[in-house]
Amino acid sequence: MSFIRPNIRHPQLPVNDIGFTRADYEGALSTLCAGCGHDSISASILQSCFELSIEPHKIAKMSGIGCSSKTPAYFLGNSHGFNSVHGRMPSVATGANMANRDLVYIGVSGDGDTASIGMGQFAHVVRRNLNMVYIVMNNGCYGLTKGQDSATADKGSASKKGVPNPYSSIDLCETAIQLGAGFVARSFSGDKEQLIPLIKAAVSHRGFALIDVVSPCVTFNNTPKSTKSYDHVREHMNATGTFDFVPLKDEITTQYEPGKTEEITLHDGSAIRLHKASENLDFSSPRSAMNEIEKYKEKGEVLTGLLYLNPQTPDTHELLGTTSKPLNSLSDKELCPGSDVLKSINSSFQ
Amino acid sequence: MRKIEAVNDFVIKFANINGTGSASANNMFAKSIFRSGVPVSPKNIFPSNIQGLPTWFEVRINDKGYMGRRGGVDFMVATNGQTMKQDYDEVLPGGYFLYDNTKPLPPIYQRTDINLIGIPLTDICIKEYRDPRQRQLFKNIIYVGALSYLLDIEFNVFQELVQDQFKGKEKLITPNIHALELGYRYAKENYTETCAIKVEKRDLTKGKILVDGNTGSALGAIYAGATVAGWYPITPSTSVVDAFEKYCKRLRIDPSSGMNNFAIIQAEDELAAMGMVLGASWNGARAFTATSGPGVSLMAEFLGLAYFAEIPGVLIDVQRTGPSTGMPTRTQQSDVLPAAYASHGDTKHICLYPANPKDCFEMSHQAFELTEYLQTPIIILSDLDLGMNDNISDEFEWHDDTLMNRGKVLSEDELENMSERWGRYLDLDDEGIGYRTIPGTHPTKGSYFTRGSSHDEYAAYTESSEAYVRSMKRLEKKWETAKSMVPAPVGHKAKKKANIGAIFYGTSTDASLEALDQAANDDVHINGLQIKAFPFNNDVKQFIDDHDYVFMIEQNRDGQMKSLLVNELQIDPNKIVSILNYDGMPITASFIVDQLNNVLDQAKVTPLQAEQG
Ligand SMILES: Cc1ncc(C[n+]2csc(CCOP(=O)(O)OP(=O)(O)O)c2C)c(N)n1
Ligand code: SF4
Ligand SMILES: [Mg+2]
Numbered sequence: 001m002s003f004i005r006p007n008i009r010h011p012q013l014p015v016n017d018i019g020f021t022r023a024d025y026e027g028a029l030s031t032l033c034a035g036c037g038h039d040s041i042s043a044s045i046l047q048s049c050f051e052l053s054i055e056p057h058k059i060a061k062m063s064g065i066g067c068s069s070k071t072p073a074y075f076l077g078n079s080h081g082f083n084s085v086h087g088r089m090p091s092v093a094t095g096a097n098m099a100n101r102d103l104v105y106i107g108v109s110g111d112g113d114t115a116s117i118g119m120g121q122f123a124h125v126v127r128r129n130l131n132m133v134y135i136v137m138n139n140g141c142y143g144l145t146k147g148q149d150s151a152t153a154d155k156g157s158a159s160k161k162g163v164p165n166p167y168s169s170i171d172l173c174e175t176a177i178q179l180g181a182g183f184v185a186r187s188f189s190g191d192k193e194q195l196i197p198l199i200k201a202a203v204s205h206r207g208f209a210l211i212d213v214v215s216p217c218v219t220f221n222n223t224p225k226s227t228k229s230y231d232h233v234r235e236h237m238n239a240t241g242t243f244d245f246v247p248l249k250d251e252i253t254t255q256y257e258p259g260k261t262e263e264i265t266l267h268d269g270s271a272i273r274l275h276k277a278s279e280n281l282d283f284s285s286p287r288s289a290m291n292e293i294e295k296y297k298e299k300g301e302v303l304t305g306l307l308y309l310n311p312q313t314p315d316t317h318e319l320l321g322t323t324s325k326p327l328n329s330l331s332d333k334e335l336c337p338g339s340d341v342l343k344s345i346n347s348s349f350q
Numbered sequence: 351m352r353k354i355e356a357v358n359d360f361v362i363k364f365a366n367i368n369g370t371g372s373a374s375a376n377n378m379f380a381k382s383i384f385r386s387g388v389p390v391s392p393k394n395i396f397p398s399n400i401q402g403l404p405t406w407f408e409v410r411i412n413d414k415g416y417m418g419r420r421g422g423v424d425f426m427v428a429t430n431g432q433t434m435k436q437d438y439d440e441v442l443p444g445g446y447f448l449y450d451n452t453k454p455l456p457p458i459y460q461r462t463d464i465n466l467i468g469i470p471l472t473d474i475c476i477k478e479y480r481d482p483r484q485r486q487l488f489k490n491i492i493y494v495g496a497l498s499y500l501l502d503i504e505f506n507v508f509q510e511l512v513q514d515q516f517k518g519k520e521k522l523i524t525p526n527i528h529a530l531e532l533g534y535r536y537a538k539e540n541y542t543e544t545c546a547i548k549v550e551k552r553d554l555t556k557g558k559i560l561v562d563g564n565t566g567s568a569l570g571a572i573y574a575g576a577t578v579a580g581w582y583p584i585t586p587s588t589s590v591v592d593a594f595e596k597y598c599k600r601l602r603i604d605p606s607s608g609m610n611n612f613a614i615i616q617a618e619d620e621l622a623a624m625g626m627v628l629g630a631s632w633n634g635a636r637a638f639t640a641t642s643g644p645g646v647s648l649m650a651e652f653l654g655l656a657y658f659a660e661i662p663g664v665l666i667d668v669q670r671t672g673p674s675t676g677m678p679t680r681t682q683q684s685d686v687l688p689a690a691y692a693s694h695g696d697t698k699h700i701c702l703y704p705a706n707p708k709d710c711f712e713m714s715h716q717a718f719e720l721t722e723y724l725q726t727p728i729i730i731l732s733d734l735d736l737g738m739n740d741n742i743s744d745e746f747e748w749h750d751d752t753l754m755n756r757g758k759v760l761s762e763d764e765l766e767n768m769s770e771r772w773g774r775y776l777d778l779d780d781e782g783i784g785y786r787t788i789p790g791t792h793p794t795k796g797s798y799f800t801r802g803s804s805h806d807e808y809a810a811y812t813e814s815s816e817a818y819v820r821s822m823k824r825l826e827k828k829w830e831t832a833k834s835m836v837p838a839p840v841g842h843k844a845k846k847k848a849n850i851g852a853i854f855y856g857t858s859t860d861a862s863l864e865a866l867d868q869a870a871n872d873d874v875h876i877n878g879l880q881i882k883a884f885p886f887n888n889d890v891k892q893f894i895d896d897h898d899y900v901f902m903i904e905q906n907r908d909g910q911m912k913s914l915l916v917n918e919l920q921i922d923p924n925k926i927v928s929i930l931n932y933d934g935m936p937i938t939a940s941f942i943v944d945q946l947n948n949v950l951d952q953a954k955v956t957p958l959q960a961e962q963g
Contacts (some may be wrong), residue, residue, distance in 0.1 A: 028810075057793045060633070073799050073811065080789035082632060083801040084625065085651050091580070091622035095629025095637060096789075098578045098613040103633075103790050121625070124618040316615075323609040327577040328634035328788065330611055332753050335575040337601040339748040345569065345597075346745040349559035350384070 017053040025050045027077040031070070037189035037215030037230075038071050038137045044192050045106065045135070046075040048199035052247070059104045060096055064089040064118060067144045068110035068137035068215070076106075087118025090125035093132055094316070100326040101317050104203055105132035112142040115151040115170045122172070126179040126208050131315040133202040133209045136172055137189070139217035140228035147220025158225035173307055174293055176210045177286045182313035183209035184289070185306045188233050189216065194305060197245040197272070201306070204245070206267035207315045214302065227302075238296055240283075240305035241276040266311050274306060283309045352444040353465060354424050355546040358388050358413035362425040362497075365437040366490075369401030372429070375490035376407040378515065379497060380740060382507045383411055384560045387552040391417040393739050393936060398585070398678040404433045413552055417742055418861030421938040425501075425547060427493055429471070435459070446545060448493065448500075467541055469496055474532055488529040495533025500545040505534060559707070559745050563736035564640075566707035567666050568593035569746060570714025571638055572601060575754045576664070578637035579614045580626025582645060585678050586734035587668035590640035620645035624652040624665070631662040632800060634788035636718050636754070638664035643672045643685050646692060646729075653727055654693025655802040657825070660775070660784070662721035662757075666714070666730045668737040671934040680934025681734035683856055686910035689729045690884055696822065700832055701729045701884040704736065705859040707743035709882075716837065723757035724832055725783055733905075735857045735936045758785045765792040774798045774809040775821060782828030833887045841893070842878030845870060850950075850957055851897035853890075853926075854904065855881040855911060858937050862903045865942035874950065874957045876901070884914065891919045894926070899955050901946065903929045905937050927953075 013021040025046045030039050049059060056078035063069035065086035072081040084092040093107050114122045114136050125134070140153040149157075152172065153165040176184045183205040187195045195213065202209035214233050216222050222229045227236075241260075248269040260279065265271045274283070282288040289308040296303040323330075354360070364379075366372035376392070383390040391410045397403035410420050425446045428437045434449070435458065441447050443463040449455065451468025471492055475485040498505050508530050516522040567590050571579075581591045595614055602611040617623040623639040630637035641649065646667050656663050669685045671677035689701050700720060702713040710732060717728040758779075765772070765787065772795065775784045784807075787796035798809040806817040842863060854862035859880050866876050879893045894900050894915070902912040909928035916923045929945040931937040950957070 055793055057790055057797060060789045062629075078794060078797050080787075080797045081799040081801075082629070083799060083803070084628075085655050085802060088621060088625045088652070091617065091625025092629035092632075094615065094622075095578060095580060095626035095631070095635075096633040097629075098615065098626065099630040099633035099635030099637070100790060120618050121622055124622065128615070317613070320613050320615075321610050322613050323604045323607060323611050325604075327611065327613060327630075330575075330577060332575065334604075334611055335577065335602070335754075336573055336748075336752075339750050341601065342569075342573070342746055342748045346559050349561040349565075350555075 016050055018055060020050065020053070020056070022046070022050045024078060025056060025076055027075040028073050030074040032067055033219045035218040036067065037139060037217070038068050039074070040189040040192070041135065041137055041195070041213050041215055042071045042075040044195040044199060047192070048196050048203065049076060051196070052200055052203060054104055054203070058102070059106060062089050062093040062096065062105060062107040062132075064109050064113035065144070066110035066113045066142070068108060069113055071137070072108055087113050087116070088121055089113070090118065090121035090130070094125060094128065094130055097130055097132060097316065098322070099328040101131070101322065102326050106203070107132055107134045109134065109136050110143070111136060111138040111140060111150040111152040115172060119151070119170070123175070123179055126176050126181045126210070128316045128319070129180065129182065129207045129313050131207055131317070133199065133211070135199075136210070136212045137215040138172070138212050138228070139215050139221055140226065141217050141221040143217045143220060147217070154227040157227040158223060159221040160223055162225070164225070171293065172212045173210065174290055176208075177289050177308050180313070181210050181308070182207040182310045184308040185210070186212045186214070186302070186304045188214045188237055188304055190230060190234065191237070191304070194239060194243065197243045198306065200245040201243075201266065201272045204266045204268050204270045205311060207313045233302060236301045237304050238301050239277060240281055240292070240303060240307060241274050243275070243306060244273040246271040246273055264309055264311060272306070283307070351465065352463065353546040354442065354444040354446070356424065357548050357550050358411055358552065360411055360424040360547050361420050361422055362409050362411070362427065363423045363437070363440070364407040364427045365430045365433050366405050366407065367430050367432070368396060368399060368403055368405040370490070371487040372405070372407070372490045374515075375494050377740070378508070378511050379494050380409050381511055381560060382498070382503050383409070383549060384555050384742070385507050385511070386503060386549055387555050388413050388549060389415045389417060389554055389742050390560070391419075391742060393419060393735065395935070396679050404430050411549065413554055415554065416860065416864040416939065418864050419936040419938045421940055427497070429489065429493065446547070448496065465544060467500065467537075467544060469493065469533065469536055474536065478532065488525070491526055491529035492533035495530035496537040498530065499534045499537040500541060502548045502550070504551070505530070555742065557745055558742050560740045560742055561707045562589065562738055562740050563704065563707045563710040563732050564589040564668065564738060565593045566710030566743070566746065567640070567714045567730065567732065567737070569597060570711040571664070571718070572597050573748055574636060574715040574718035576636040576638050576718060577612050578626065578630035578635045579612075579639065580617045580623040580630075580637070581614070581639050582617050582620045582623050582641065584642045584645055586670055586738045587640040587642045587645070587666065589738060590666055590668065620648040621652065624649040624663070627663040627665070628652060628656055628661050631721070634759070636722070638666060640666040640668065642668050642670045643688070644675065646685055646688055650693045653699060654695060654697050656727040657693065657697045657699065658695070659800050659802050660725040660786075661727070661800070662725055663727040664714070664717045664721055664730070665727060666732060669731060669733040677934045679734070681857070681936055682905050682932060682934060683731070683733055683858065684906035684910065684932070685731060686904070686906065687913060689731055690914055692729075698829065698885070699727055699729050700724065700836060701731055702837065703731050703855040703882055705856050705880065706736070707741050708746060710736065711746045713837070719755055720832070720835060723755060723783070723835065724828060725757065725786060726828065731856060733857055758783055760785050760787050760791070760796055762792050765795040768795065772796060773807040775805065775807045775824070777824050777827070781831045782824045782826070783831065829885055833885045836883035836885065836887070838887055839882055839889050839893070840880040842866065842880065844875035844877050846875045848875040848877045848957065849898040850874075850876045850901070850955065851879060851893055851899070852876050852901040852903055853879045853881060853893070853911070853915070858903050858905055861937045861939045861942055864939035865946065868939060868943050869946055874946070876946075881911070886915065886918060890915070894919065894921055900926045901929055901949070902926050903937070903942055905931050907932045
């Protein structure tokens with residue numbers, strides 16, 4: 001089924017390849033605090049989908065509970081959204097994806113939603129390699145319940161309350177790599193240049209794609225002693241490199257310096273072209289990725305950008321052997337075995 | 351010595367050790383009765399353990415068709431040394447005790463009022479077989495062979511059963527038949543006139559099947575078009591999904607690609623299982639999960655979301671003995687209240703109460719129709735007794751003109767041609783049910799944000815008290831709509847006019863009906879009502895109003911269904927007297943009759959006299 005955009009209201013606005021304007025990807029007005037990192041991420045998601053020319057109704061937005069999980073109301077207003085319960089978005093996304101494998105699933109969660117109450121579901125959706133983009137808006141605290149430390153708060157980091165966090169932190173990227181995710185990246189809400197191509201690549205990746213986005217909470221965790229504040233992240237951010245997303249149709253022409261540039265073709269034929277900052281990082285090696293992440297951590301730095309990529313991992317449907325048609329489109333005839341079969345089933349019980 | 355004499359009306363119990371292969375031999379025995387045309391009701395009483403603990407298989411044979419548990423044992427097959435004394439003591443006076451007499455019975459076995467049938471099972475096996483595993487397995491088959499002689503069950507029934515059972519593994523047929531013969535011959539040579547209990551061929555199982563309820567539930571889901579199942583293993587519900595998978599692999603493979611027209615995911619826990627169901631149902635697939643009490647507790651939050659955001663989903667709760675882990679392999683009807691009101695806030699859920707495998711099949715199908723029409727979860731409350739035991743049932747039926755009714759779902763064309771503004775939660779038909787859309791249907795119309803936070807008719811977030819109250823009231827209206835759609839209760843009118851009523855549901859039904867018949871024999875006439883669903887429709891209220899005195903027969907300690915009736919129908923609690931069995935074993939007719947009589951005596955209730963009727 002393909003749809004022609006009926007009428008364009010603002011002929012002067014730029015349209016994407018399928019005739020939609022950027023406004024067609026907008027959502028309701030955000031009610032988050034002014035300056036909240038989450039709003040910038042929303043804008044990047046919106047921009048990525050616009051640029052990727054995905055029909056808005058072919059996207060499903062999934063979220064849990066939290067300030068971060070509210071954001072799907074503020075982007076892609078023409079897409080269906082499901083704001084589920086705290087920490088359980090992965091299972092709802094799993095069911096939705098089982099019903100219709102043809103939609104693009106963008107999950108949005110918080111660090112509380114993912115790394116505490118939802119840690120179990122997060123781990124398992126990664127293991128199953130569900131075909132979805134999973135964005136964590138990571139502010140190191142529980143914004144919506146007024147700033148308690150979350151499990152991703154770095155040890156020693158202090159929020160507005162001023163008490164340094166005594167516990168070890170969970171690194172969601174390392175967890176995801178360890179559990180077999182095919183696409184793992186870290187970014188910063190304030191770095192659209194990096195985030196937008198990452199989201200685009202994540203959408204094009206088939207299988208589970210995690211982007212852990214540090215996203216400062218201006219109200220509760222933007223203090224000088226917080227490692228998730230704007231200033232701290234800006235000062236300590238180190239990218240694994242820069243990154244272009246090359247859609248399928250674009251011909252690759254430019255030549256790059258060998259060794260530092262790597263091109264990886266994704267399952268849908270599009271490609272990402274990386275200009276690595278360090279030759280030490282091998283994106284296809286979980287061990288190398290973990291090593292680099294830890295190396296930077298030791299220095300008190302945050303490594304951002306693409307961290308790990310394996311475009312060839314089978315997703316949940318492949319693992320299950322599900323038919324290529326969306327299950328929600330199967331007809332009575334395809335699903336109901338009929339009365340004759342039931343007669344023979346009955347006789348097997350006699 | 352007195353001998354229990356019976357034709358087609360007795361209870362035989364097998365005492366075994368689990369993990370020794372007794373289950374298939376015992377099932378073969380039960381099926382031989384079924385194939386002799388005589389109604390049979392086998393019940394497995396098994397431990398929460400994989401190997402080495404006592405397990406029993408209690409079979410009631412009754413050609414009047416009473417299939418509830420009877421209680422009392424006429425014939426014991428004792429093969430478990432650990433429980434032998436207890437099994438010996440349980441035999442009714444005049445009954446029979448079949449045991450392995452390779453070793454003599456110890457001196458404490460002093461009863462003189464029962465008939466001993468010693469068969470040297472171990473000895474025979476040692477002589478016949480060298481492999482220890484075979485010695486173990488064939489011991490079971492040998493006692494079945496002996497029963498064929500002792501109870502007069504035609505031997506060729508067993509021959510056919512063995513042939514059916516080992517279709518494709520023909521090598522196993524001859525040794526099994528040989529083992530049956532060994533037992534048969536030994537009994538014939540040594541116990542010619544011993545046993546006065548007989549099975550006589552009848553024609554009473556035509557059009558019937560012998561199947562467990564969980565298989566019925568699974569097949570119902572397949573016929574209803576369910577494609578997605580998310581689940582987490584728990585006794586006694588696991589076999590629902592096992593059966594679903596088994597039949598999907600046979601019936602749901604896409605013929606051209608060989609791929610699966612279904613997706614079954616073993617979730618990380620029951621929360622995730624329910625989340626998967628809601629995600630899939632929201633996205634337009636028919637989806638279900640199966641669990642038991644502990645899982646229902648975990649699913650509560652999601653059930654509330656589904657109630658408030660109006661998302662379909664089917665939950666099959668195969669109840670077991672609670673609270674907590676309770677007795678995982680024993681039965682109970684103790685999730686009635688937790689299921690009806692699962693989750694915080696003002697929530698209630700539609701519940702269906704199957705009483706036999708055919709109900710399981712039909713209610714499973716019905717649940718999908720109801721959940722999609724009413725846009726609210728449906729909970730089917732089966733239990734271990736029904737779910738895991740083979741039950742005699744009418745054959746499953748299907749009419750090929752039955753099509754899925756997806757309820758109020760807007761198609762692409764309907765959205766395209768819509769003139770007014772669509773609102774997900776607008777009640778256009780005065781039924782309390784809005785029109786929903788499935789993601790991906792239309793490029794510009796029909797998208798909305800599903801949420802468990804308060805929302806208005808257009809699915810927009812709201813903290814307006816008025817909007818909140820409007821949606822809660824509309825959900826109440828939907829509840830009213832549901833009353834006319836759920837299965838109606840079934841009345842069982844006494845033969846004579848009665849001022850006493852008895853209400854029961856699910857697996858309490860068979861024993862209750864038998865108890866009412868027994869009471870009628872003593873000239874106590876009681877009208878029966880089998881509840882099939884919550885919310886209760888008006889017939890239930892009417893039934894209670896029409897009687898001076900009402901018994902509520904159920905299998906839990908707290909009288910949960912009574913509470914539900916009292917609460918929902920505003921009934922005077924004193925009018926309903928509970929008869930409660932909650933020891934984990936299926937309720938028996940004799941227990942019910944005793945309780946009935948006690949209560950009636952104490953309360954000095956005078957049943958209407960026969961002449962008044
Ligand atoms: C079961 C449950 N427990 C607690 C809450 C309260 N709660 C709402 S949001 C939240 C934390 C959100 O933190 P995070 O996911 O990091 O999102 P943020 O607000 O920081 O974006 C909590 C604890 C809830 N909604 N549900
Ligand atoms: S509380 Fe923090 S996370 Fe929530 S909206 Fe405000 S700034 Fe953002
Ligand atoms: Mg947070």
